[in-house]
Amino acid sequence: MKLPKDKTAIVTRHNKVVYDCDDTVAKVFNATKPSSDIVNEALNLTRAEQAGIDVPALIEVGKTGNNWAILTEKVEGKTLRQLMNEAPEKSEEYLTQLIELELSVHAHRAPLMNRQKDKYARMIADASDIITEAQRYELLMRLDGMPNHTKLCHGDFVPSNVIVREDGSMCVCDWAHATQGNGGADCAITYLHLMLNGEEENAQSYLRLYCERQGCTVNYVQGWMSIVAAAELARGRVAEHDYLLSMVDVVDYV
Ligand SMILES: Nc1ncnc2c1ncn2[C@@H]1O[C@H](COP(=O)(O)OP(=O)(O)O)[C@@H](O)[C@H]1O
Ligand SMILES: [Mg+2]
Structure with a gap:
């Protein structure tokens, strides 16, 4: 894959850089990122497209130098994040749009996609150096009962x-x-993300609006919080370690 010299970085993260290449976007991963992760991401993208979701069109998966990269068609516009930052007073309106879109994704089926419970069970097992055996057992039992x-x-x-x-x-x-899998897990992840981003008010509004719109209780989503927090810990989110661990700790008191 050949990327233009005048590309500009959209975001730089610890394991990748996402570049604007004029009419395409290239997600270039560090050489340490396993190729199976990159191929899986591209496969998920195509499966979501096949399920009928509006996603950026995949152009190429390949290598640029030693690095694996995913090239997609650039979608012109602004992210909901940019819009929320530009007009914080409209946050509830944007969160409502986010929820409508999230629920419309949940309405689709993708029978070949990986199974959520398998993935979370693997991630909880991987967090063995961070959470105790008793907590992992409790989380796996909870996951199994979802x-x-x-x-x-x-x-x-x-x-x-x-x-x-x-x-x-x-x-x-x-x-x-x-x-x-279960949409409640997606909701718990979005809530945790907003909390970790220092947006407590948005996180609470999001959770309330999601449950109202979906017709479920906050308790139902809370059942997923400890599971997704453990999965995030397994992903190595060092900066948010204490908060995530406090979410996992919930299992000790139920
Ligand atoms: N095809 C695309 N068209 C336009 N912008 C994109 C496209 N793909 C990614 N982006 C932009 O790049 C950012 C980072 O890409 P993303 O795939 O979300 O990477 P990350 O896994 O690091 O979050 C997105 O938030 C979005 O602003
Ligand atoms: Mg992203």
Whole structure:
């Protein structure tokens, strides 16, 4: 894959850089990132597209130098994150749009997508150096008892992963964590993300609006919080370690 010299970085993270290459966007991963993760992300993207979701079109998966990269068509617009930052007073309106879109994704099915429970069970097992054996057992029991659904779940449904075009239509990017499973887990992830981003008010509004719209109780989503917090810990979120651990600790008191 050949990238233009005059590309500009959209975001730089510890394990990747996402570049604007004029009419395409290249997500270039560090050489240490396993190729299976990159291929899985691209596969998830195509499966979501096949399920009927508005996603950036995949152009190429390949290498640029030693690094694996995913090239997609650039979607012109602003992310919901940018819009929320520009007009914080409209946050509730944007969160409502986020929820409508999230629930419309959950209405789709993708029978070949990885199963959510398998993924979380693996991640909880991987967190053995961070949470105790008793906590892992408790979390795995809780996970096992969660209702079995087959909804298409994005796994990281946050405002920065939604691009709003000028005509108001919305495109969902970043399918690295997608699975089929229970929408409540997606909701818990979005809530945790907003909390970790220092947006407590938005997090509480989001949770309230989601539950109202979905017709479920806050308790139902809270059942997922400790599970997704443990999964985030397994992903190595060092900066948020204490908060995530406090969410996992909930299992000791129920
Ligand atoms: N195809 C695309 N068109 C336009 N912008 C994109 C596209 N893909 C990614 N972006 C932008 O790049 C940012 C980071 O890409 P993303 O896939 O979400 O990476 P990360 O996994 O680091 O969050 C997104 O928040 C969005 O602003
Ligand atoms: Mg993203």
